[in-house]
Amino acid sequence: MKFGVLVFPGSNCDHDTYHVINELTKQPVTFLWHASEDLQGCDAILVPGGFAYGDYLRTGAIAKFAPVMQSVIKFANNGGLVFGICNGFQILCESGLLPGALMRNAGLHYICKQVHLRTETTDSPFTHGIERGRVLQMPIGHMEGNYFCDADTLAKLKAEDRIAFRYATPAGEITPGANPNGSLENIAGVLSEGRNVLGMMPHPDRSSESILGSADGLLLFRSLVESLALAR
Amino acid sequence: MKAHVYVTLKRTVLDAQGQTVADALRRMQYRGVSDVRQGKYFVLTLDDGLDRAEAEAEVARIVREVLTNPVIEEASFRIEE
Numbered sequence: 001m002k003f004g005v006l007v008f009p010g011s012n013c014d015h016d017t018y019h020v021i022n023e024l025t026k027q028p029v030t031f032l033w034h035a036s037e038d039l040q041g042c043d044a045i046l047v048p049g050g051f052a053y054g055d056y057l058r059t060g061a062i063a064k065f066a067p068v069m070q071s072v073i074k075f076a077n078n079g080g081l082v083f084g085i086c087n088g089f090q091i092l093c094e095s096g097l098l099p100g101a102l103m104r105n106a107g108l109h110y111i112c113k114q115v116h117l118r119t120e121t122t123d124s125p126f127t128h129g130i131e132r133g134r135v136l137q138m139p140i141g142h143m144e145g146n147y148f149c150d151a152d153t154l155a156k157l158k159a160e161d162r163i164a165f166r167y168a169t170p171a172g173e174i175t176p177g178a179n180p181n182g183s184l185e186n187i188a189g190v191l192s193e194g195r196n197v198l199g200m201m202p203h204p205d206r207s208s209e210s211i212l213g214s215a216d217g218l219l220l221f222r223s224l225v226e227s228l229a230l231a232r
Numbered sequence: 233m234k235a236h237v238y239v240t241l242k243r244t245v246l247d248a249q250g251q252t253v254a255d256a257l258r259r260m261q262y263r264g265v266s267d268v269r270q271g272k273y274f275v276l277t278l279d280d281g282l283d284r285a286e287a288e289a290e291v292a293r294i295v296r297e298v299l300t301n302p303v304i305e306e307a308s309f310r311i312e313e
Contacts, residue, residue, distance in 0.1 A: 058301055101303040106248050
């Protein structure tokens with residue numbers, strides 16, 4: 001299984017993500033430069049955190065027009081696995097691969113802290129190795145993480161079990177106090193209609209080794225590797 | 233010819249920045265301001281080759297496809313000779 005990590009001008013979690021795949025899941029991984037349309041035969045695409053194109057205009061707004069994204073959109077529409085983290089989530093929403101948008105945090109501040117997430121569905125290639133309801137600890141680091149979608153979209157996400165993670169208390173309760181950024185219904189991550197695209201604001205890439213305070217993020221990457229192995 | 237484009241969050245979307253400005257104005261006892269919406273303003277300089285109708289159509293397309301995210305934003309524009 002070969003993983004591709006996209007690199008835009010301004011990406012800054014590309015090496016973290018590469019490290020997790022290369023050193024922890026021990027899978028082949030390559031960087032994919034934004035200016036090339038060539039996905040180099042990768043089996044899964046990771047869209048890392050950072051500030052692609054300086055977040056100019058809107059977060060992810062310029063990145064979605066990059067040559068590499070035209071290939072990623074085709075890849076995803078053909079069922080390819082795409083995982084966007086933080087700025088990657090913003091890019092996938094702008095690209096239309098995921099519903100909704102990430103707005104400025106409700107408190108208007110950049111927030112960098114550890115949060116807890118409740119796993120809302122295990123029916124995805126990214127979460128099938130995690131028990132439903134399990135609370136994971138991961139850091140967030142963002143200014144625009146306030147998830148929004150219209151009422152019809154929200155109803156559809158719920159009906160189709162496409163909310164992957166919600167911000168929760170350490171005990172797994174979904175409360176306003178556990179919501180760091182004003183996200184609609186504490187939503188921290190959502191799946192595409194085909195369940196092959198996941199976007200989330202918290203950083204599993206920065207929480208895959210216990211020395212970083214939590215290794216919970218590795219559960220997602222392990223799920224992804226297993227899913228790809230099963231698909232072969 | 234120039235196009236002046238104004239982008240704001242939709243009415244149905246909470247504008248935390250606009251609300252913060254409105255709260256500050258109220259606290260400072262400015263009178264007569266009931267609401268503030270914050271947004272973005274773009275000035276596009278257009279080629280002379282475009283006639284008015286073409287310019288309207290092209291700017292509408294740019295606004296829809298690039299300058300706004302239709303999930304959360306709305307826009308208006310005017311073209312100035």
